Amino acid sequence: xxxxKDVSKLAGVSVATVSRYLNKNGYVSKEAGETxxxxxEKLNYRPNNIARSLAGMKTATIxxxxxxILNPFFPELARAIEDAANDYGYTVMLxxxxxxxxxxxxxxxxxxxxxxxxIIISSYGIKxxxxxxxxxxxxxxxxxxxxxxxxxxxxxxxxNERGGELAVEHLLERGCSKIxxxxxxxxxxxxxxxxxxxxxxxxxxxxxxPSLIGYSDFTVHGGYTAMLELLSIHPDLDGIFASxxxxxxxxxxxxxxSGKNVPRDVKVIGFDGIGLEMMTPELSTIxxxxxxxxxxxxxxxxxxxxxxxxxxxxQVFPVTLIAKQSTMTN
Amino acid sequence: xxxxKDVSKLAGVSVATVSRYLNKNGYVSKEAGETxxxxxEKLNYRPNNIARSLAGMKTATIxxxxxxILNPFFPELARAIEDAANDYGYTVMLxxxxxxxxxxxxxxxxxxxxxxxxIIISSYGIKxxxxxxxxxxxxxxxxxxxxxxxxxxxxxxxxNERGGELAVEHLLERGCSKIxxxxxxxxxxxxxxxxxxxxxxxxxxxxxxPSLIGYSDFTVHGGYTAMLELLSIHPDLDGIFASxxxxxxxxxxxxxxSGKNVPRDVKVIGFDGIGLEMMTPELSTIxxxxxxxxxxxxxxxxxxxxxxxxxxxxQVFPVTLIAKQSTMTN
DNA sequence: TATATTTGTGTAAACGATAACATAACAGAG
DNA sequence: CTCTGTTATGTTATCGTTTACACAAATATA
Numbered sequence: 276x277x278x279x280k281d282v283s284k285l286a287g288v289s290v291a292t293v294s295r296y297l298n299k300n301g302y303v304s305k306e307a308g309e310t311x312x313x314x315x316e317k318l319n320y321r322p323n324n325i326a327r328s329l330a331g332m333k334t335a336t337i338x339x340x341x342x343x344i345l346n347p348f349f350p351e352l353a354r355a356i357e358d359a360a361n362d363y364g365y366t367v368m369l370x371x372x373x374x375x376x377x378x379x380x381x382x383x384x385x386x387x388x389x390x391x392x393x394i395i396i397s398s399y400g401i402k403x404x405x406x407x408x409x410x411x412x413x414x415x416x417x418x419x420x421x422x423x424x425x426x427x428x429x430x431x432x433x434x435n436e437r438g439g440e441l442a443v444e445h446l447l448e449r450g451c452s453k454i455x456x457x458x459x460x461x462x463x464x465x466x467x468x469x470x471x472x473x474x475x476x477x478x479x480x481x482x483x484x485p486s487l488i489g490y491s492d493f494t495v496h497g498g499y500t501a502m503l504e505l506l507s508i509h510p511d512l513d514g515i516f517a518s519x520x521x522x523x524x525x526x527x528x529x530x531x532x533s534g535k536n537v538p539r540d541v542k543v544i545g546f547d548g549i550g551l552e553m554m555t556p557e558l559s560t561i562x563x564x565x566x567x568x569x570x571x572x573x574x575x576x577x578x579x580x581x582x583x584x585x586x587x588x589x590q591v592f593p594v595t596l597i598a599k600q601s602t603m604t605n
Numbered sequence: 606x607x608x609x610k611d612v613s614k615l616a617g618v619s620v621a622t623v624s625r626y627l628n629k630n631g632y633v634s635k636e637a638g639e640t641x642x643x644x645x646e647k648l649n650y651r652p653n654n655i656a657r658s659l660a661g662m663k664t665a666t667i668x669x670x671x672x673x674i675l676n677p678f679f680p681e682l683a684r685a686i687e688d689a690a691n692d693y694g695y696t697v698m699l700x701x702x703x704x705x706x707x708x709x710x711x712x713x714x715x716x717x718x719x720x721x722x723x724i725i726i727s728s729y730g731i732k733x734x735x736x737x738x739x740x741x742x743x744x745x746x747x748x749x750x751x752x753x754x755x756x757x758x759x760x761x762x763x764x765n766e767r768g769g770e771l772a773v774e775h776l777l778e779r780g781c782s783k784i785x786x787x788x789x790x791x792x793x794x795x796x797x798x799x800x801x802x803x804x805x806x807x808x809x810x811x812x813x814x815p816s817l818i819g820y821s822d823f824t825v826h827g828g829y830t831a832m833l834e835l836l837s838i839h840p841d842l843d844g845i846f847a848s849x850x851x852x853x854x855x856x857x858x859x860x861x862x863s864g865k866n867v868p869r870d871v872k873v874i875g876f877d878g879i880g881l882e883m884m885t886p887e888l889s890t891i892x893x894x895x896x897x898x899x900x901x902x903x904x905x906x907x908x909x910x911x912x913x914x915x916x917x918x919x920q921v922f923p924v925t926l927i928a929k930q931s932t933m934t935n
Numbered sequence: 936t937a938t939a940t941t942t943g944t945g946t947a948a949a950c951g952a953t954a955a956c957a958t959a960a961c962a963g964a965g
Numbered sequence: 966c967t968c969t970g971t972t973a974t975g976t977t978a979t980c981g982t983t984t985a986c987a988c989a990a991a992t993a994t995a
Contacts, residue, residue, distance in 0.1 A: 288945085289944065301944095321718050528883055552825050619975045619976075622975075655950085939992100944988085957975085961970105
């Protein structure tokens with residue numbers, strides 16, 4: 276592989292001039308620039324990123340931490356981030372934390388020593404302590420769906436609470452008169468907010484009672500068992516709002532196996548907006564703007580990396596109702 | 606951050622001794638080793654990977670190219686690879702190619718210039734030309750589900766053809782008497798093999814006719830439309846083998862919407878073994894050993910990177926039938 | 936005309952490691 | 966007692982960039 280030295284020699288200039296040409300900083304005469312360009316072309320020269328990183332302390336790499344790559348939400352997010360990263364000439368290092376605090380800590384450590392330029396964290400279990408080592412090295416961090424008030428950390432969230440309300444309003448509109456809720460892990464902020472939305476919209480109605488809330492874990496299986504339990508307590512429920520789509524899918528399965536017809540007997544709505552198009556009936560959902568979240572995450576991260584000053588430290592994205600077959604009337 | 610120089614100074618030895626200690630090559634006295642260990646502990650020193658890479662030409666990073674991270678098969682594979690990579694102290698760079706040849710080429714270029722130590726390619730559309738630039742730089746490559754005879758390239762595949770046969774045999778065993786097939790893209794080797802398996806097992810039976818094969822594209826929607834088409838030609842079919850699970854899920858959806866009961870009227874089996882547990886009924890499938898594939902891919906890649914000589918250049922993994930509700934009798 | 940300022944270029948010191956090479960002490964073999 | 970091999974350590978070039986600094990020519994300013 277050709278090096279900058281080869282280029283400089285062949286172009287009859289010093290390496291500094293070539294470097295200045297490459298980085299478009301400092302002065303380079305038009306003439307010199309042209310010869311350099313030609314030589315680069317001829318030698319098919321491409322700067323060595325490693326050397327660049329060592330000299331310049333920039334790696335053009337970011338870390339992405341997700342809790343569970345098997346939940347379709349995260350591949351979708353990862354994809355959006357990856358695409359945006361690519362546009363910036365950045366590559367993404369994927370870290371699957373399994374919601375394991377130890378793994379999280381280890382990955383942060385690894386990313387730190389790989390000298391990534393920034394980190395996007397979409398992992399539920401992250402705690403302020405974990406971030407402190409990042410803060411110390413002043414590595415830019417974007418948190419998705421998780422808030423810590425702190426500078427040099429940007430938080431992106433969605434209107435979780437409003438989404439919960441929307442879901443209930445939609446079910447009511449479609450004629451439901453006894454709506455149950457399957458909530459996610461209480462340790463997760465966004466999960467709690469969705470449940471708060473459910474409570475806002477249903478407390479005060481004549482049918483509401485706390486036992487209409489089932490506690491689960493964001494998995495299909497968890498949604499399935501929670502649904503069975505809810506059914507045994509409230510055989511007459513006719514609407515279900517699950518805090519994510521996977522649990523909604525599990526609930527749907529439980530309902531179908533229990534002989535309930537969805538949407539005729541019971542209507543179901545989820546949250547997230549992952550396209551589980553294989554379901555019959557297809558699931559209504561409160562959709563997050565996943566691609567936009569990913570793109571904004573990357574954009575903001577680049578802002579932090581480049582130390583731009585006009586970065587919004589907290590952004591809240593709207594959610595949208597997507598009505599499908601699972602909440603159809605008649 | 607502490608550097609090797611800081612350590613050497615504080616330990617009263619030269620950087621070379623510290624380096625030898627770190628890499629466990631060359632001689633280091635017990636005494637010196639202990640002081641160095643202490644100093645490292647005290648300074649919380651960790652070697653700088655970038656500098657290491659520049660000096661030693663190893664980046665401890667591999668690239669992973671997948672065609673479509675939204676197909677659950679690939680997150681599962683990615684996860685297995687990532688776990689194995691971690692055990693080796695390696696990190697994974699994720700590249701989503703979207704089955705786009707141009708993107709593929711660009712990613713290979715990027716990975717090359719990021720100087721990854723090796724690449725695992727699970728992308729369908731890869732062509733020998735693409736690999737040539739890798740060969741030139743003699744970068745180790747592992748191909749999953751794709752074969753190119755060539756040294757320095759290891760191919761991992763599964764018994765696709767046998768799997769196709771297994772699927773048909775299973776359906777026959779469960780009483781099917783007219784089995785249709787939804788095949789995947791003909792451009793994909795493994796897809797063709799699965800279809801060959803179907804043909805092996807069904808040609809010669811009294812019910813077989815070419816129009817029982819529908820052509821599709823490995824997506825849910827593709828499976829759905831292919832199924833509808835097959836149903837219109839053969840309303841009396843009672844078994845379906847789809848070349849992957851996503852198409853099987855789409856087929857299931859189409860069958861249900863057409864008023865067919867699965868498994869009573871029609872039995873369905875897919876291929877891959879991704880756990881689509883949210884389906885009702887759950888899908889039978891010919892499962893690939895995904896985790897094992899991922900782990901072996903990483904192990905073999907490390908073998909190539911370390912220039913070990915005993916690496917199997919082609920490995921074929923067995924598939925296993927997983928019978929679920931969608932092929933139940935009665 | 937004298938003096939800044941802008942433009943263009945080169946030299947050489949980082950960046951933080953690895954490893955080739957040199958050196959020396961000490962053991963056992965002859 | 967010399968020779969050779971093993972153990973242990975240090976010096977320094979190297980990897981391929983970036984960039985601070987020095988310098989000179991050209992241009993603008995006073």
